[in-house]
Every structure is written in structure tokens, then in C-alpha cells.
Amino acid sequence: MDFKNMGKVSVITPSYNSADFISETIESVQSQTYTNWEMIIVDDCSKDQSVKLIEAKQLEDERIKLIKLMRNGGPAYARNQAILAADGRYLAFLDSDDQWHPQKLEKQILFMHQNGYSFSYTAYRIMQEGGNPTEVVFHMPSQITYKDLLKNTAIGTLTVVLNQEKLGKVQMPLYRDCSEDYGLWMSILSHGVTAYGLNEELALYRKCNESLSSNKWKSARKTWNTYRKVGRSNLPSTIWYFLNYSVRAMRKHTRTS
Known part of the structure; x- marks a missing residue:
């Protein structure tokens, strides 16, 4: 397969105190059968050994790039800096504790390339904090429109790929009290774009045990x-969408508890 003609993928990874998992995350990108990628890791003023571990990986693979922020800006700000530095045709999102299956990029980029899609996502599996996969897999609908998205936060950030040649340079909203990734999907789809799902399990989402109930309410x-x-929904619309979200969120939380 001619990966060069299909385009480079810029992998967007924010990092903050990620020493426990960042090496495994990087290795899951290095293991990709689709080799035309760059991984842009933005360290958000980590206080652990994250930077040293990332720099060690840089020495063995020039496709790995590190940006060190001078002040802590949060994950959305870190992702935005990576997006600004990205020169790939595609943007793919992978947080510093999650992992991809080796064929994730190959299958998803081919899916987008063959169908002319600008926004895609895949199914994913939950893994325990220690890295053991669970039996919980989140399968995805074949497509999500803006109205669908307002009632469903099913799209996993670690599975999203965007064609920035078609969508332009996107940025996540910088409201600390908002869901920045969901806000970005909302912004993109509000312009008439449809997101398309490849219902194949291609990623692993790490569910950490710290403050699960607190995180649910947050x-x-x-x-x-x-x-x-x-x-910018009015109050009645917000209540309606939030009720739909709440029902789905409770079902999701029950599955992963």
C-alpha cells in the first residue's frame, strides 16, 4: 500500500505526569502498519519523568516530536499546540495513557480515503489501569450527524481521525469547564459535516480507578x-439534550463499573 500518496498522519498527544504509561502509548504508535506518521507530544509541565522517557523515544525514532510548554495550560491547550505544529493531511488523537492496535491507522485511513470522509471514528475496548483488556467493547454507529451528536457522546477521542486538508486547522475550545474534545466534534459537525464510524475495535481506552464517581459528575x-x-443551546434544548446524554452515560458507566 502506498502510504505516502495517502498522506501523513499527525498524531496529537498531550502529556502531563504520564510516566507510568507514555512509553507504551508511544510504542503502540511505533507498531503501526501505516508508517507515514509523526507523533507530536506536548508536555504540559510534567513533574515526573515523562519528558525523559519521551526524549529517550525521540532518540530511536525521528518521527516523534516533543513540545515542552512553559506553563500548564490543560489538555485542550496542549492539543491545540500540537495541531498548530502538525503538517500531516490527517490528525489522529491519542492520549498519553491509551493505546492503538497495530492496524488502526492503516484500516482507518483506507476507510476514509476510499470513501472521501473527512471525519471518522472506530470502536474501542476498555482496559484496566494496569493494562489488562476487559470484556467491554464500545461499538459505534455507522454515522453521526450534528443532531445525533447532541444526544450522544459515543465518539471516543482516541479513535478520531480528521482530514485537516478538508476541514482546515481546527482548534479545541479553551473552556476549562467544558468537554473540549466533545466541543470540537460539535463545532465541526455543526457546519454540516457527518462523522463516519468504522465499527471495528482498533483502540484501547485505559480506565483509571482514581475518583471514578467524582469524574462521572465532573x-x-x-x-x-x-x-x-x-x-449555544437555549435552556429547553440543553435540558432535552442533557437528558438524552444522561441516559446513555448511565448505561455506559454501568457497563464499565
């Missing part, structure tokens, strides 16, 4: 704020 508040600030 996520709910962020989703509400995203409707109001990014989607």
Missing part, C-alpha cells in the same frame, strides 16, 4: 457547559 457538568457555551 463529566456531566462539562457536558452541560459544552451545550451552553459551545453549542
